[in-house]
Amino acid sequence: MLLGYALKKTNFLSDGFVASGNKLVFYVALPAxxxxxIYNQGLGEVIDWSFAVFAxxxxxxxxxxxxxxxxxxxxxxxxxxxxxxxxxRGNFMFLGLPLxxxxxxxxxxxxxxIIMVFVLPIFNICTVLLxxxxxxxxKKVGFKTIMFTIVKNPFIIAIGLAFGMQTLGVRLPFVxxxxxxxxxxxxxxxxxxxxxxxxxxQGFDARLKNAFIASxxxxxVLPIFFVGAGLLLGFGGYDIAAILxxxxxxxxxxxxxxxxxxxGDTYIAGTIVVLSTxxxxxxxxxxxxxxxxxxxxx
Numbered sequence: 001m002l003l004g005y006a007l008k009k010t011n012f013l014s015d016g017f018v019a020s021g022n023k024l025v026f027y028v029a030l031p032a033x034x035x036x037x038i039y040n041q042g043l044g045e046v047i048d049w050s051f052a053v054f055a056x057x058x059x060x061x062x063x064x065x066x067x068x069x070x071x072x073x074x075x076x077x078x079x080x081x082x083x084x085x086x087x088x089r090g091n092f093m094f095l096g097l098p099l100x101x102x103x104x105x106x107x108x109x110x111x112x113x114i115i116m117v118f119v120l121p122i123f124n125i126c127t128v129l130l131x132x133x134x135x136x137x138x139k140k141v142g143f144k145t146i147m148f149t150i151v152k153n154p155f156i157i158a159i160g161l162a163f164g165m166q167t168l169g170v171r172l173p174f175v176x177x178x179x180x181x182x183x184x185x186x187x188x189x190x191x192x193x194x195x196x197x198x199x200x201x202q203g204f205d206a207r208l209k210n211a212f213i214a215s216x217x218x219x220x221v222l223p224i225f226f227v228g229a230g231l232l233l234g235f236g237g238y239d240i241a242a243i244l245x246x247x248x249x250x251x252x253x254x255x256x257x258x259x260x261x262x263x264g265d266t267y268i269a270g271t272i273v274v275l276s277t278x279x280x281x282x283x284x285x286x287x288x289x290x291x292x293x294x295x296x297x298x
Contacts, residue, residue: 004196081134
């Protein structure tokens with residue numbers, strides 16, 4: 001992000017590059033990442049269905065709760081879309097996955113597999129639904145428009161293709177599989193460079209306040225809700241570690257890209273990513289320390 005910011009300020013990167021880079025990430029690189037992760041995720045292993053159902057349900061409830069409460073206080077639709085998605089959607093694939101494996105070892109990979117296969121598609125569907133409903137089109141958006149926006153979204157298409165091909169047992173040639181992997185590898189660095197290049201500090205105004213509040217929801221409120229629900233339902237150990245990481249990781253870079261391409265407030269979306277990424281090192285450390293102190297996780 002700092003590199004992108006510096007290159008833009010020195011006019012090494014143009015506005016056209018940033019716009020094209022965001023499009024490349026949104027329409028090609030991130031869909032390739034989603035497709036590759038789901039397509040290559042083995043489902044032959046025994047799945048802990050109780051944890052899978054819990055993770056999906058708690059994610060949907062958290063999404064609905066954030067959207068409902070946010071809509072009470074935020075009437076500007078582009079701001080609402082950027083705020084709610086930033087407060088809900090986490091960067092699990094690039095930050096949560098390695099953190100979970102580092103925290104609980106090989107057992108974390110099994111939980112991560114469940115999250116990637118069952119929860120991440122829910123994240124993407126919910127985000128597209130939210131942003132489609134918050135389109136700043138100057139007119140009321142109907143159900144058909146929202147559904148059409150969801151169906152044609154490249155993230156949803158990639159998820160559908162991956163699930164379909166895996167279910168049918170269709171295997172891609174090695175050279176095609178490698179080409180998709182190489183394409184997926186550019187998603188995170190390019191998204192971060194474009195995010196940094198597009199950042200502009202606009203002072204301490206209402207938009208910065210909204211981004212700060214959304215970051216608090218993402219890093220503190222959501223993980224407390226996730227972990228609290230898990231403990232009430234009798235989950236513990238590795239399951240609580242996984243649900244903590246799922247709820248408490250910083251806001252997803254992909255969310256910023258989706259907001260920029262679907263007419264949301266990019267300043268708020270980008271600022272949420274920056275703030276939540278900076279503060280997550282402290283909040284996650286505190287949560288992990290507390291849970292280990294009370295022997296909830298090992």
